[in-house]
Amino acid sequence: MPPSSAQPGKATTAAAPRRRRGEGQWALGYREPLNKNEENKKNDDGLNVRDRIINVYSKGGFDSIDPADLRGRFRWFGLYTQRAPGIDGGKTAVLEPEELDDRYFMLRVRIDGGQLSVAQLRAIAEISRDHGRDTADITDRQNVQYHWIRVEDVPAIWEKLESVGLSTTEACGDTPRVIMGCPVAGVAEDEVLDPSEQIRQIYDEHIGSPEFSNLPRKFKTSLSGCTVHCVNHEINDVAFVGVRNEAGETGYDLFVGGGLATNPMFAKRLGTFLRPDQVSEVWAGVAGLFRDYGYRRLRTRARIKFLIKDWGAEKFREVLEKEYLGYELPDGPEPILDPGVRRDHVGVHRQNDGRFYVGFAPKVGRVSGTSLLRVAEIAEEHGSDRVRTTPDQKLIILDVEEERIASISAALESEGFEVDPSVFRRQTMACTGIQFCKLAIVETKDRASTLIDELEKRLPDFEEPISINVNGCPNSCARVQVADIGLKGQLMLNERGEQVEGYQIHLGGGMGLTQAFGKKIRGLKSTADDLPDYVERVLRRFQTQKEDGENFAAWAARADDADLK
Template sequence: MPDLRFKPAAPQKTDVPRPKRGEGQWAFGYTEPLNKNEQSKKDDDPLNVRDRILYTYSKRGFDSIDPADLRGRFRWMGLYTQRKPGIDGGKTATLEEEELDDRYFMMRVRTDGQLLSHRAVRALGTIGQDFGRDTADVTDRENIQYHWIEIENVPEIWSRLEDAGLSTLEACGDSPRPFLGSPVAGVAVDEIIDGTWALDEIKRRYIGDPKFSNFPRKFKTALTGHPSHDVSPETNDVAFVGTIHPEFGPGFDVWVGGGLSTNPHLTEKLGVWIPLEAVPDVWEGVAGIFRDYGYRRLRSKARLKFLVADWGGPKFREVLENEYLGYLLEDNPSPVSPIGHRDHIGVHPQKDGNVYVGVAPTVGRVSGTLLVQLADLIEKYGASGARLTPYQKIVILGVDPLRAPDLVDELDVIGLSARPSTWRRNTMACTGIEFCKLAIVDTKQRSHDLIDELERRFPDLDLGDQGITVNVNGCPNACARTQVADIGLKGQLVTDENGEQVEGFQVHLGGATGLQANFGRKLRQHKVTSAGLDDYISSLVSNYLEDREQGESFTTWVARADEELVR
């Protein structure tokens, strides 16, 4: 690597054109808040709300909570009020937030690619049992998410999490959201580079740092050294992707500006090589650009993807090098993208002679009790621990290969299958109307029922690692990555054959990450009622199986199929 990497020059200002109209970019002096969210963050750093929760709100109860904290700063502590029961999806956009609020909280616990010991998994389980009505979900951000949390119990929950080496800090809010790390980091036989140290170091340096607690909006990070790109790097604000330089060896490329929701963008690949030890500094640079140049005037344009789309990758790299790093990055072609994604389901060899076992909870829904049972099995079989995945799955690492068959059998008993059907393996769902204030339709139970029905209708279907993915979202925000699924379902109210408004979905077909990365095909005026979903997907899959060419993936087929076959 050039000496410049080790002796960086002083950062210099890049010639970035001053915008004609203020977008709230701090770098150009537009520091006056332009909306209520920015004003709230200026009034008080959201990190300060932790003490108010510990010493005031938890002692005085829900009614003592300042509304600016309740519906704003609490998010930096991983807390949202959950949806009040009984409010239908038609009222989601018409009621004020306080009318949707329940007196209970959703709480997110970040794991950031961490290997969870049996003690940590047990702590997560008992928290759900004791304080969350036995709830616990595995999310596609590698979080554990609880519901029914009462403010009075938050200090005890935080204490238990801290004892387990875990935290809810900045799990939500305009902050560095929980990181995605490869579930098989450090053990996979075909791993290019283990990035565990870098994620730990980013977390140590920057989570809870006031210099990085006020972004224009959320900031999502992913890192993997696995060739399968198992963290959906194309859809994150910043992603570090394992690559090999012909002279310097294993390192990381840097991808920026990914994101989904109503204006989806895939990442710009900078085509660089950085060593493991440089990852935290480069993360700081990318985060600094977002903080300083990100658009703050409109929340709908406040994600990094909009800035990257306007600047382009070369300009972004120039600013990163000149203003934030003080040295030039090494050019290197971006790594080859794999086909599809890798969820690590099943039993796989590790490079140390042990095996890891990937299991599939149904659409991420587990429970406190199930996590306690999992902890017992991790301890019983002497496994190293467990990691969560970006596909709502769990991977158990460090298993003796001779004992793996018995472990797989016992995991089946508690509802965590290492040999699931293609539907149970490949279906994800967001929280949905059961608890989320933004949702319009039910997702978790609807997806569970859909899986049961598809298993009944296609009992022997086995498409291997390239199974048909179904991502179910309760609203347009794409928390379940709707646009990059084979079948993406975006919840909305639709009109049924009787002219009644009912729960339903807009359909996206053929989306993907990896080699075939795209946002899928939307058919004009094509919507499906929730009640008709089983029949629609069954017909779609049957048409694919009948019309496909030898070895043709669903993604490829959808792109060429006649419209009558996919409607």
Template structure:
């Protein structure tokens, strides 16, 4: 693409926007990136750090540039959540890493999944997480083992490049792209083209902050485009032509905002160029003064979609995009593709729930074997944005055998509403930002609710988050728990949660309702959920969702 024209060459302090001429770093993170591109750390890992070990890693690489290669130091064991904001990074971190593998679009072969499982077992103490960004994460990774892990990943076409950092993160697509007959269109090819051309490109390796992309033609909007930085949402124009509705500026964390429609129709052959142009706007006009203000959602809030479209077309594309219609609302409320879905070729996609995304490498290997055994195309597996997995291409006569084989490993195709709807972030066990433990607690919570409310018959999302950063999207859950330290009845400081209720995406999307800062202790979560859900069952109108009920509920119904 041609070099964009600039509005001015006069340096302005402002928010440190490159396009306004101000290039001098305004905080330590920006200085770190200017001193050395994050992509350069790869060679230092191979040539130096894999040989010197953890203690030989430069601090700027350790706590900064390593992220460009999908590596974060993990939390040292035994440090309570109340110490998270008190200790320095070097006091919180262990000498091991979390490693994130890119699985763009969630598309995996049985061979790839088998390698992912083997790496977890051999190098990560048999622990792995399937994330709500369709990635696979490891823990307990030693820097000495990283080169060998990279070799094994590369051998099956996988990588960790820019899985973290101020970069284009792993891109989301419907896990059933190209499979379901009712999709608007299949975004797999345009996503693959974008990833191949621009992941690892120094032109986009220094963005103001992370950059989350989704491209999907799913009628259920399963990639949750409302909360991505940039989304291409499948739509048909007035002539019946399939393309994309462009949304920009979504994101949660401590300042949640929903994406805004830019109002254009993007044809499939234009997607990569439009993505490049929008990403360039973020790079050049994004705010770099404060890390907490550096996401595209803040620029979009100030500019609005009209100005964004003007800059996109005039300065970067040098062409106009046609007006486009809004994408149709999601067809189904649940977006996880759990259960048995009929493929357009007559086979079946079998989606199943893990234990809040936590799994072992050994079990990933077993799933790869099952996919190869039951799938007619050699074993195709997909990850979802709800911490679930899907096996494709299963013939009708083999579906129930696969359902039973998965159940033997507590992988449920027909889970309870609570098992299906509960998600959790990494939490205190490994995350340096976390305040409370999440993974095991969320599993204990859904198991307890299954006992107390065995006949509960409505979809219900319960998202357990270890801190305010919303990796598990607590603001958009039916019941969202934000981890914090609270006082119990005895006045002691203990792990607990702030409660958010009735969050939802789709039509009339809304963030969860907070009730006068209502907080509960960790030990109270099952009692609280039971109380609120029984109230819902008693008072709901016919067909009323939990989110709709919360919207009209009196405060004391929800306490």
């Protein structure tokens, strides 16, 4: 009985504190299977499915696949069943997984650091052409994704990828996903340091290891010494950011716990200074801490961001140092952020060796094996053996001599790749969408492409650096919360009362010194058909009302709600 209800003249006793339910943290003794995913991982390590794919499923075909492998362990090698054709978005959350499954797969190729040789790009392109119906989307994590892959073809695909030093190992699943890195690492004139060696070391020492193949959830890594911070360290699970200390030494600051989806959080800075030779060990420490202390009871709370939110940066650093490293890390400086710099490398830029790199923009990352073959040919014809994927669904060719810039630009643009794109083509991204994704509610790639075309016609002189990110569901694969204009797919009613595809609108998101999640205004949404009208309207109001030097996010934060509708 609570104290306020105690009877006069009778002693009261304090209620016993409620015992907090365990979160499934291994380090605290919670080893029992707590949900279906954890039980599946306990029964068999996801890495073991490779042999079954090669020796059983590729020979027996789709119907021979164990369901626990099909919707679980296949992800450890980059394989997801794609969405069966003809299922509308209203059924996404209603149908069972087997009703949504097609008999074909999405296959993700991990491209750590975004680094490709011409031979590797050619292999990726040929696989797309020969096995994926010419599909090859560039993701915002520097991967390439195929569709229409048959399980019968997977061993041959792996053999071809591995012959050029690529793989799909741990491209998905509760594992360390692709390691993001600045695509112009080692050649940028103003970089703090080149993290390429550290990326290779983490990959060689830890990717595919049973030590980290059963994490509570996915684990996203970035390393960069880039001064424009193109890999977006603020939204990675663990991020190593290049800095220079007072002694002039270069190393890394450490951030942990960033992520978006339905509970977006920015990474917390631990304030350390790491020598390059410490990076792999510290990465393993953070991953190990996540493995042992991460929450496994509920999938919705299993990302590392929830752990560091509860612990705080100070406790996280203390446990990392005492239990996983065995030594204290020195304090270090913060990264230098510049709010006026675009976080990409599109266009023609001088390298530190006097040559140039050329960054170019396919529309919303949608390419094909045929077009990637042409990129490989164009690079080779212009003396380059290095191509890069970017965190914004773009491509870069390195090592171009100055006298070849005009030629390579013309060759790329003849294939539909723009070296000097409009702001809309340069800064619009889209996730996979309902065409292939089982989680999606609406179409994204074609809608975003149409939006780009319309805005280029309607606002041909618009030059403000506006990011527009289009997502097919609430999971934010296309980073809607940190875009100037974020569009999250949903179903809605149009003026005639018909259910149609539409988007909830987030405005004014950003990273760096303007770090903020886009705000949502009650009732602010747009049908897919009305989207070009809405975006044009709000951008024209921005142009009319903005103050000198004011960016879109700052204007959206102070604008009246009526002006944002």
